[in-house]
Amino acid sequence: MTEVLTVRALNRATLARQGLLAREPLGVAAAVERFGGLQAQEARPPFVGLWSRLAGFAPSDLTGALHSRDVVRATLMRGTLHLVTAADYAAFRTPLQPVLDAGRKALGDRAAGLDTARVLPVARELLHAGPRTFAEMRDLLQERFPDVNDRALGFTVRMCVPLVMVPGEDRWGFPRTARFALASDWLGAEPTDAAEPDALVLRYLAAFGPATAADAQAFTGLPALGPVLDRLRPGLRVFADERGRELFDVPDAPRPGPDVPAPARFLPEFDSLVLAHADRTRVISDADRPLLTSKNLRVRATFLWDGFAAGTWEAARRRKVATLNLRPFGTLPDSALDALTAEGEALLSFTEPDATERVVTVTSAD
Template identity: 55%
Template structure:
């Protein structure tokens, strides 16, 4: 039987949050099967907290070399993934993405996708540029519906720029140009468990957006374990499970971090009573910091001139001294041109 702490440590080990990985940014992106990338900066911070000696320019270079791409993937949301995973798993997600597109009625999806392909063949465009062009071909249509259909149904990748976090506020999208090499559902399950396991079929479905995972997992040669509630958890044979007594260092996770979003039951990292303080009504997932492996508060960066402050909001009374060293290291990475760095309690900010 796996205790809550056993589950916590097993997952942190696979997320490289017990000890940082030594290697390249692409290693982390591959091992986690992608990082949530709703905004440009969080993937950089997500790699930083998991990779020893990470340099911003290394991830920037990988994006420009197209070994990593920022594209619509799991749960029909933006992720940073390897080009190989885009080729393998984007085809598998086609039903999910098509289902998301159908939220808008009265759209000739096939015609819209064909038109977008013609327009984007001439070069990348922002959606603010693309939507008016689509309206010329589909007069009277709802422009947002046209754009959303293209985003879901056309394999696109964001075009990286020279910005600090590789993408501007209004990024251009282009045809990904990555030849599909479809993987099967069992390959998806293996990759998920390697990054998030042990887990239930519901966990896999929550992370990926795909349904019907139970029969797939039951047909695979996976270990069957139980948690404290008696639920059956599946895992890869020989996968790391270091035990609940292994020390876990302080770690800072960015907004929308894949770990917080990766399970149907988030209690292995985020206690139920704190869920409402992390997930907002407008579907934002706040940045959190981990103490002893579990979310202990949220954080944000405030910048004023050359002064950068890391403001933390603990969930309970806390000794900020235990998180200060790691927090200031994060702040120095995120705000490299700041001359004054400090960590403070938010006090309702």
């Protein structure tokens, strides 16, 4: 008989893999690999995400890994920027090309006259000369292809040429105006030619499983992963959720009991934990899920209580005073507020080390 996993059991399994039951004593590259990459639409959130997951993490640990080229920031899953190890980038970039090709459909009429067979070799030639910003790339490509929309030229290069973002000297890793380099130049080799996503799916299950085929599709952006999971099935554990759906998992991944304590934790904007599944009830209730995304589609920073998303948070700085404001989805017990306040003060010490005063406030739930 297939073992059934409750929502709470899935919650604890996922938190264990994500370093959110206890901070892990891992180096940055090992952590980024284990966590299945970190979404990095903006430069700062991955630093907070690693602080919440790793013991003794300092910003220089991540900037060092970026400069040593053990970790890269690049367009991957769902056509969004992620931090991944150099090895995972090389392995996953080609299997994800269909996702990036599909993203180009958003160009619509702006792609009129665009011939990728002509544009991409020119783009590679320009980038071989050295890293460039996308504003520079658009201007240079427009000179060669004056009848093509400059935004279409830039976006096509972003989606079709393997690129990595060049780190700067900022505390948070990247300058506001980023430069991009050819992955082959930055890492010394082209991504693998292998197009099958098997290794990507296994990495996903190790980081976010047990999970359904629909969950894996939601995270990667790849359609129809059922056949891939069927091919991998002999080497996987298979469970069921409370609705009878098949859940797949790698055999040796942690699956702690549903009653294992989960500490208060803060997740940054766009954190992968809240985006990694089609059914997100293992992390956030369906009733609260709409509160996670703003009108302009920003994924808000959240805090966890008893393992589940219990509200959002925002930090602000005024002169030497750093403030972190909690907005719970509902009423929290005093024990939760005490634990979240202590963790929030520690978070402010990390993000605002030169502040002379750090304050955690709560905006009461309606």
